[in-house]
Amino acid sequence: MRLVNILREKDPDIIFTKGGDSWDLPYLAQRAKVNEISEQVILGRKPEAFEGKNSNGVSFFSYGQVYYKPPPHYLKGRIHIDTENSFIYENCGLQGLIELARITRTPLQKTARSSIGSAMTNLQLYWARENEVLIPWRKSEPEEFKTAYKLLKADRGGFIHTPEIGLHEDVAEIDFSSFYPKMMEEYNISPETILCDCCPNSEKRVPELDYNICEKRKGLIPQVLKPVLEKRKKYKKLIAKNTETGLGEVYDDRQEALKWILVTCFGYLGYKNARFGRIEAHEAVTAFARNKLRKASRIAERNNFQIVHGIVDSLWVKGKKPAKSELISLCEKIGEGTGLPIDLEGKYRWLVLPARRGKSRTPVTNRYYGVFENGELKARGIAARRKDTSPVISKGQQKMLEKLAEAKNRKQFLEKIQESLQVLRKHVERIERGLVKLEDFAVTRKLSREPDSYKANARTAIVAKQLQEMGVELHPGQQVKYIVTNAGAKNPDYRVKPLQLVERKNYDQKWYMEKLIASGEELLNPFGYTREKIRSILLEKGQQKKLKGGRVHSAA
Structure with missing residues (x-):
C-alpha cells in the first residue's frame, strides 16, 4: 500500500520498471489478491483496481533470433515503461520512443512493447489508409518462379570485399548513409513496382537480374520512406549544431529510432508474412547495392586508393597518407558516380583486421578494431562487443583494447602488445585469487525452444531444465544467466548452475x-x-601448474 500512497502523492505521468511486465506487476497483483486488498491497489489515475494479466506471453521469431514478450501491463492515465522488455527504449531512450510513437501513430505504452517490425508495419498501414490504398488481410502473393541459375544470381545478399588480415595505417572508413532505404526511395523499389504488369518494357531495370521497375506510379514503400529519410537528415544536422548542449543527445536518440525503422523496412521486403513484402523487391535492393559498392570500389582504385575491406554499405580505403580534403574529394566523386551520398566516417591512426581464431588464418568479414585520429576506439564483432560474453571476459578484452589504443602508429602498436598482455595477466590473476564478483562470471543465453524440447545437453538446455525443476516458468526467447562451475564434469548438472542458484563463488x-x-x-x-x-x-610466473590442474575455485 505504500506504493499506492506514493503514486497518489507524487502523481507521476511515466512509471519506469525493470521487469514490470514479467514480474513486478503480476506479483503485486497476486499478493493483493491473496491478501484480499485488490480493490485498494490503484496504480493508474483512473479509480479502478489494478488487475494483473493471467495470460502467457508470446514467443516469436525475428531475424534469426527467438524473442519472448511478456503480457503487457498498461496503467490507465499513466504510462508504464518496462525497461527490461522494451527494445526501442533500450536502444533509443525515451526520446526515441516518443519519436517512434509519434511517427507510427500508436500509443506510447503500446510502442514501448512493440518490435521495430511492428512499429514499421503500423507506419505503412497508416500511410496506406490515409492514401486510400487497399491493405491485404493476409499476404497471398507467391514468389515468382526462378530457374536454379536465376535463383543463384538473385539470392546473393550484399557486397563483401574480403578483408586483408593485419594492421593497416592511413586507412579511412567511408559509408553510404541510409544505403538501402535511399535506394528503395531513389529507384522506386516496392512490391507493386517490381515486375509490374503495366511496364514490362520499362527502361528502369534492376542490374544483374533485369527485373522491370514501374514507370507510371510511385510505389508505397518509397512514399513511406521519404518523410522518414528527410526527418532523420534534419535531426543529424541539428545534432551537429547542438554538440555543446543537451539537445544534441535528444536529437541523436530521435534519429536512432528513425534509423531502426529504415533498417527494418528493407528486411520486411523479404519477410514472407509482411503485408507489403515481396522477395523480388528484396532481391532488387541487394542487386542495386552490389552494383553501387562495386562502382564505389572502382572509383576509389582509379583515385589511387586500395580497398582493404568492404561490407554491404561501407568501404575501408587505404592511401598514401591521405589528407582529409582528399578523402572528402573521393566521397564526392563516389557520390557523383553512384548517384548516392557517401560520407567520411573517419580516418584511422591504425586498423586491425584479425583472422579467425585457430590455425585456419581465414579472414572474418564482420570483425575489426581500430582507433580514429581523434582517439576514438571502434570495434566490431569481438568478444567485448558480443552480448553473450560474460562480463569478466568483456572487461579483460576491453582493457587490452584500451592499452593498444594508446598507440599512434604501427611501431607503437607492436610495442604495446606486451603491455596489453600484462593487462590481460592481471585479469587472469583476479580470477585465480577469487577477486571477481560472482555476477561478472554470468554467461547470458537466450532460449531457442521450450526447455523440454532440448535433446542435447548444451549448457543453455541444462540451465533451463534446472530452473524448470525449481518451478520457474520459461519460454522461447527468454534469457537465462548461468555460471560455468565444472565444464568437463560427466554429470551435466555439475557443469553449470543458474546464477540465482549459486550461493557462493x-x-x-x-x-x-x-x-x-x-x-x-x-x-x-x-x-x-x-x-x-x-x-x-601469461602463466610463466609459476601459474602454469595450477591452470593445467584445472581446479575449480570455491570460496565462501
Whole structure:
C-alpha cells in the first residue's frame, strides 16, 4: 500500500520498471489478491483496481533470433515503461520512443512493447489508409518462379570485399548513409513496382537480374520512406549544431529510432508474412547495392586508393597518407558516380583486421578494431562487443583494447602488445585469487525452444531444465544467466548452475581463464600470438601448474 500512497502523492505521468511486465506487476497483483486488498491497489489515475494479466506471453521469431514478450501491463492515465522488455527504449531512450510513437501513430505504452517490425508495419498501414490504398488481410502473393541459375544470381545478399588480415595505417572508413532505404526511395523499389504488369518494357531495370521497375506510379514503400529519410537528415544536422548542449543527445536518440525503422523496412521486403513484402523487391535492393559498392570500389582504385575491406554499405580505403580534403574529394566523386551520398566516417591512426581464431588464418568479414585520429576506439564483432560474453571476459578484452589504443602508429602498436598482455595477466590473476564478483562470471543465453524440447545437453538446455525443476516458468526467447562451475564434469548438472542458484563463488577457474586467453588471441592473432603462445606468456610466473590442474575455485 505504500506504493499506492506514493503514486497518489507524487502523481507521476511515466512509471519506469525493470521487469514490470514479467514480474513486478503480476506479483503485486497476486499478493493483493491473496491478501484480499485488490480493490485498494490503484496504480493508474483512473479509480479502478489494478488487475494483473493471467495470460502467457508470446514467443516469436525475428531475424534469426527467438524473442519472448511478456503480457503487457498498461496503467490507465499513466504510462508504464518496462525497461527490461522494451527494445526501442533500450536502444533509443525515451526520446526515441516518443519519436517512434509519434511517427507510427500508436500509443506510447503500446510502442514501448512493440518490435521495430511492428512499429514499421503500423507506419505503412497508416500511410496506406490515409492514401486510400487497399491493405491485404493476409499476404497471398507467391514468389515468382526462378530457374536454379536465376535463383543463384538473385539470392546473393550484399557486397563483401574480403578483408586483408593485419594492421593497416592511413586507412579511412567511408559509408553510404541510409544505403538501402535511399535506394528503395531513389529507384522506386516496392512490391507493386517490381515486375509490374503495366511496364514490362520499362527502361528502369534492376542490374544483374533485369527485373522491370514501374514507370507510371510511385510505389508505397518509397512514399513511406521519404518523410522518414528527410526527418532523420534534419535531426543529424541539428545534432551537429547542438554538440555543446543537451539537445544534441535528444536529437541523436530521435534519429536512432528513425534509423531502426529504415533498417527494418528493407528486411520486411523479404519477410514472407509482411503485408507489403515481396522477395523480388528484396532481391532488387541487394542487386542495386552490389552494383553501387562495386562502382564505389572502382572509383576509389582509379583515385589511387586500395580497398582493404568492404561490407554491404561501407568501404575501408587505404592511401598514401591521405589528407582529409582528399578523402572528402573521393566521397564526392563516389557520390557523383553512384548517384548516392557517401560520407567520411573517419580516418584511422591504425586498423586491425584479425583472422579467425585457430590455425585456419581465414579472414572474418564482420570483425575489426581500430582507433580514429581523434582517439576514438571502434570495434566490431569481438568478444567485448558480443552480448553473450560474460562480463569478466568483456572487461579483460576491453582493457587490452584500451592499452593498444594508446598507440599512434604501427611501431607503437607492436610495442604495446606486451603491455596489453600484462593487462590481460592481471585479469587472469583476479580470477585465480577469487577477486571477481560472482555476477561478472554470468554467461547470458537466450532460449531457442521450450526447455523440454532440448535433446542435447548444451549448457543453455541444462540451465533451463534446472530452473524448470525449481518451478520457474520459461519460454522461447527468454534469457537465462548461468555460471560455468565444472565444464568437463560427466554429470551435466555439475557443469553449470543458474546464477540465482549459486550461493557462493563457485566457478570453473580453468574455463574462464581459457576464455580470457582466447579473447587475447582474437585481438592479436595477426601478429603471431596464438592461444598457446599467450598462455605461456601469461602463466610463466609459476601459474602454469595450477591452470593445467584445472581446479575449480570455491570460496565462501
